[in-house]
Amino acid sequence: MTTPWLDRRQLRAWIRLRAVTELLPGALDTQLRHDAGVSEFEYFLMAMLSEAPDRTLSMTELARQVNATLPRLSHVVTRLEGRGLVGRHPHPQDRRTTNVRLTDDGWATVRRAAPGHVTTVRRHVVDTLTEEQIDQLAAIGDAILAELDPDGTMAATYTRYDDQEPGRPKPAAGT
Numbered sequence: 001m002t003t004p005w006l007d008r009r010q011l012r013a014w015i016r017l018r019a020v021t022e023l024l025p026g027a028l029d030t031q032l033r034h035d036a037g038v039s040e041f042e043y044f045l046m047a048m049l050s051e052a053p054d055r056t057l058s059m060t061e062l063a064r065q066v067n068a069t070l071p072r073l074s075h076v077v078t079r080l081e082g083r084g085l086v087g088r089h090p091h092p093q094d095r096r097t098t099n100v101r102l103t104d105d106g107w108a109t110v111r112r113a114a115p116g117h118v119t120t121v122r123r124h125v126v127d128t129l130t131e132e133q134i135d136q137l138a139a140i141g142d143a144i145l146a147e148l149d150p151d152g153t154m155a156a157t158y159t160r161y162d163d164q165e166p167g168r169p170k171p172a173a174g175t
Contacts, residue, residue, distance in 0.1 A: 024124060024125070025040055027120060027124050028040045028117070028120055028121070028124075031116050031117060031119075031120040032113055032116075032117060034116075035112065035113050035116040035117075036109050036110075036112050036113035036116075037109075038085075038109060038113065041066070041068075041076065042076060042079075042080060042085075043110070043113055043117065044066055045062065045066050045068075045073075045076060045077075045080070046080070046085065046086070046102055046106050046109065046110050047110055048062060048065045048066055048157070049062070049086065049100060049101070049102035049106070050102055050106075050107060050110050051160075054101065055101055055102035055106075055107065056099050056100065056101040056102075057099065057100055058091060058097050058098065058099055058100075059073060059074070059077070059088075059097075059098045059099070059100060060097070062077075062100055064153060064154070065154070065156065065157045066157075067153075067154055067157075077100055080106070083105075084103055084105045084106075085102070085103055085105055085106035085109055086100050086101060086102055086103060086106050087100070087101050087103055088100055088101075089101060141158070145158060
């Protein structure tokens with residue numbers, strides 16, 4: 001079988017996507033560490049908790065939402081727990097399940113980091129694009145995600161704002 005090599009147009013698009021996926025996380029991480037002393041992944045985890053009922057999710061559901069293995073998630077939760085930003089508790093109806101809850105200090109950290117995070121997302125992504133390009137970016141993301149997440153394992157995370165009224169943010173501070 002012959003490898004279908006990328007042509008110049010395809011290579012141009014791929015290399016640019018690769019550069020964005022390499023550079024954007026660092027820009028987000030730098031802002032979050034500066035403003036709130038948390039990594040981008042820690043902020044994302046806390047933002048998912050901030051949007052959950054009672055700011056609480058099971059470890060399994062949280063792992064699914066942030067696309068982390070349970071061992072990785074456990075390590076990060078332990079670190080955040082040591083800083084008083086989250087707490088682990090047995091599920092009230094199923095003692096075999098562990099819940100993670102965002103503490104008041106964790107909620108304050110998310111709220112402190114959110115304005116700078118949104119500003120950084122706007123500066124590096126949203127404000128660099130036209131309205132049409134924003135829609136195209138969402139469509140491109142959907143096309144790629146259909147291949148990367150065919151079972152929709154993370155769909156609840158990346159489609160959570162699809163039916164939301166434009167210009168009306170959710171009360172939680174996650175992006």
